[in-house]
Amino acid sequence: MAKLAFAEFYAHMNHAYKETLTDIVVFAADDGTRGAAEFVVNGRYLKTDPGLPEARGQTYVLPAGSFFSLKDGKISRVTTCYNLQDWIRQVSAWRCCEIHARGVPSPFPR
Numbered sequence: 001m002a003k004l005a006f007a008e009f010y011a012h013m014n015h016a017y018k019e020t021l022t023d024i025v026v027f028a029a030d031d032g033t034r035g036a037a038e039f040v041v042n043g044r045y046l047k048t049d050p051g052l053p054e055a056r057g058q059t060y061v062l063p064a065g066s067f068f069s070l071k072d073g074k075i076s077r078v079t080t081c082y083n084l085q086d087w088i089r090q091v092s093a094w095r096c097c098e099i100h101a102r103g104v105p106s107p108f109p110r
Contacts, residue, residue: 020042042060045057045060055091064081066078
């Protein structure tokens, strides 16, 4: 069941986002039961995700981290953390810049 759920999640992510991870640093517990990775997500928002801003090909750069539990040499749990509000700000700011570039007055004070 977990493999199917992950496969569905992965397919959705590949459909809505194009992401590359850089600056990856990996950590591991001495006993081999836990691990973590810190990285930077360099992405493009391709297809609107329900409840999120409209996708228009916006790019973003977002620090993130994942925590892993390991059992019998396999990953049994993944928790990924990132600043959703920062991501929303980045993909929403793109729209404001696009409007301003077309000569429409910006709603934001200079």
